[in-house]
Amino acid sequence: MTINRTLPRTFRVTQNSIIRPSNHNYFVLQPSSSRHHPKLISGKSHLTPANIKFSENISIYNGTIPRALPSTQARSASTLTMSSKLIPSNPSDVAVLRSVTPNVVTVSVPFARFGIIRVGGRGTIIRLTSGTLAVFSPVALTPETQAKITELGGNVGYIIAGDIEHHIFITEWAKAYPNAKIVGPKGLAEKRAKVQDDPKIGHELFAFEWSAANKSSNAVSEEFAADFEVEYVDAHPNKEVVLFYKPDRVLIEADLMFNLPAVEQYSRVPEAQKTGHGFLNKIFESINSTSGEAKGIKRFLWYVISNGTKDRPSFNTSVQRIASWDFDTIIPCHGETVVGGGKELFNKVFEWHLQGHK
Structure with missing residues (x-):
């Protein structure tokens, strides 16, 4: 094929x-x-x-x-x-902390879907203008990450689930920072409430939820609204929450766009973990790479993702709103961070959606 x-x-x-x-x-x-x-x-x-x-x-x-x-x-x-299947056994040994800007820090870790497809994982810590910290799609809370939190001021005010899949570590962070508001897509709290046999996944209340009715709302709080624009892509199968951090012109997203291969996220693992199942990884990377003409990912997003809920027009509308933001950096949860030229790359990958047709 x-x-x-x-x-x-x-x-x-x-x-x-x-x-x-x-x-x-x-x-x-x-x-x-x-x-x-x-x-x-x-x-x-x-x-x-x-x-x-x-x-x-x-x-x-x-x-x-x-x-x-x-x-x-x-x-x-x-x-x-079980969350144990999705968590590195030694997160401190493999996590990569990176200051993308003075106010934005990423924590990148290896993660293979089904133990096969190497997509990597990434949490993002953002310091608001107010000094409060927001954590998007949190990963394992290691001592090194906690030290970075302290360095950034220590006041974690928001724990953000990037979509209905990126939520495993919410409980761990909520226990460490009990005053933080948990926010995410509508339906995730109910999904977590059904999990009864995983100590990693608690039943915390969500302080704010995005839905089709408030998909562009940033009314989580005044300080949140001052720094973020939000688009809830409810037409995406995973119900994506996409943030634009205005002070540093950074777009932060979970599964809306992958940027494989996951080089940084696998940079601290043994060489043996960077290989294996090469044929399948090569195929998956070919439809989730933004390099060159990006034909694979453009087809994948058009034929598969944007049609996953049978509402491509709504997906297109969300993409068009995101493209109206003045970002220069893109931080995806899977694959490489794009520092500089992010808007141009986004427009290339989502060209058909921005046009409304192939």
Whole structure:
């Protein structure tokens, strides 16, 4: 397969697609004992965790998976939801702290989706003009990160979930900074409330939620509104919260745009962890790279992501509003930070959405 091939309409490689049944077109990675090169197959089926297990050999599953799960399979699938599967065992040893500006610090860590696709993870700490700190899509709270928080003033006022997937460390940060307001997309608090067997995921109340009704609101507080513009991309499958930090002209986002490969996020891991599953990583990078003409990611965003909720016009409207902001730096949660030329790169990647057509 080449990236010129039309992709399935709904991309379902998030944790959500594995944990919950979904009657959608799919793009699923499934291990097997086959020694042949895997193929990328799309189709339509009810997806559940049944028979989805991960090992060294990878292929693509194509077929119908019954909704009813044998108890042993259900227990096995439930382990996929455990936050321990998503957290580096030694975050202090692998995290990279970087001052993007005097007021914006990133904490980058290795993260492989399903233990296979190396996308990396990144939290962003922003010091508001008031001196209060906001943490976007927090990652593990290491002693080094806590020291940086103290250096920046120590007053964490906002813990921001970047979308419905980026929330694992909310509880950890909320315990360390109990006066912080937790904010994020509507529906995330309910999603977390359903998790009963993971000590990492608590049931904290959200002080502010974005929804389709207030998707451009920055009314979290006066100090928040003074420094941030916000766009809630509810037409994105992961319900993205995108921030524009006006004082330093920085765009901060979670899954709206990847910028692979994740070089910085894997810069402190052993070489052995930077390889493996090369074929699958190469394919995924080809549709999530912003380099050159960026044809792969443009097709991926147009055919898959922006059509994931069947509301591409709304997606386009959100992208067009984001493009109206005067940013120069882009900090994504997955892949490389773009320092300088961020607006031009964004316009290139989202060209079709800005035009409203291919």
